[in-house]
Amino acid sequence: MSIETGSKYDGKVTGITHFGAFVELPGGKTGLVHISEVADSYVKDIKDHLSVGDTVTVKVVKIQDDGKIALSIKKAADKPPGEKGRERPETSRQSDEQSQSTFEDKMSRFLKDSEDRLSTLKKQTESKRGGRSTKR
Template identity: 50%
Template sequence: MSIEVGSIVEGVVTGITNFGAFIELPGGQTGLVHISEVADSYVRDVKDYLKDKDRVKVKVIAVDKGKIGLSIKQAKPIVAHSTSERKSNPERRGYHQPARKPENFEDRLTKFMKESDERQQDIRRSTDNKRGGKGSKKSYKTSV
């Protein structure tokens, strides 16, 4: 079976790496879905979205010197919404967030100062370790 750019095919996940997933296509060919083409949202770990032997629909986005580039997010159909529906339903756009207690300025400032102090302590510890402890020179005993 010939794989053409723009075609949508179904394949099976054969391997997962930190940069994407390998998909076995019909005809025994294998292509790669890059991590940026797995989902519409940010993907930190491909394993959160895919696992071995999953059947997925993919779109062929590139064929170059025997390498096949695939996309899962481009294989999904584009759903058009009317403008009135978008305005009336903000949850569909991903703007819905759980209700949080509003923080006042003093609470936010206190939280920032605490986090800032912790970061500075971590930086001091790492630089002190590199210098050999608190920036002081080591003294060596010499025998006479």
């Protein structure tokens, strides 16, 4: 059986390392699922998601010239229509007007915030050290 890029296969996990899992594909070939391709969320320990002997559905991401096969479990999962990849949720600080502001506006806001923080830090540090604000 010929392994093709973009195809999905069922495979068996044959080995686990700190950087990913080795999966045996049909035809006896083995590929690697990198730890970043195991799940949509952050994976700290791959052993929490996979174990040796598990059967998983993988998608062939890339076949290198030297024969190494890169696989992905998260790309093989069927997502509901309308759901895109990992998107960051809108935070309360990010509004439409802020996202449409110019670079100069963002830079001046950053400089003002930075100066405020620096002056607050200096005041706190000087009072602890007995700086200018203390009586002698």
